[in-house]
Amino acid sequence: MKIDQLIKELGCEVLHRRKETGVKDLKHFVVSDLMSDVLLIDEEVDLLITSLSTTQAMRTADIVSAMGVIIVNGKAVTADMKAAAKEFDMTLLKTKLSTFEVCGVIHRLKG
Numbered sequence: 075m076k077i078d079q080l081i082k083e084l085g086c087e088v089l090h091r092r093k094e095t096g097v098k099d100l101k102h103f104v105v106s107d108l109m110s111d112v113l114l115i116d117e118e119v120d121l122l123i124t125s126l127s128t129t130q131a132m133r134t135a136d137i138v139s140a141m142g143v144i145i146v147n148g149k150a151v152t153a154d155m156k157a158a159a160k161e162f163d164m165t166l167l168k169t170k171l172s173t174f175e176v177c178g179v180i181h182r183l184k185g
């Protein structure tokens with residue numbers, strides 16, 4: 075699936091868009107609020123899905139070479155997070171959906 079399809083299906087607010095976003099086919103997602111768990115992943119990560127709305131999530135996504143982060147549950151995103159997204163050239167999205175709902179949509183789209 076492409077990022078534009080995911081944005082539409084999740085009703086995401088786009089807070090920052092990576093320059094080359096839209097080209098890559100998204101296949102690998104990590105869902106966690108514990109960034110230490112994310113750092114243990116030794117496979118490719120396209121998007122990090124979390125309710126942790128801090129710069130720590132952005133830094134962790136950068137370390138694992140994710141192209142973006144989706145903040146769930148309608149959590150407020152800080153100016154620091156937006157600045158980190160720009161600094162790392164990483165897509166930053168926000169949705170009102172819960173983690174469970176986001177995972178369900180991704181599962182359906184991956185079909």
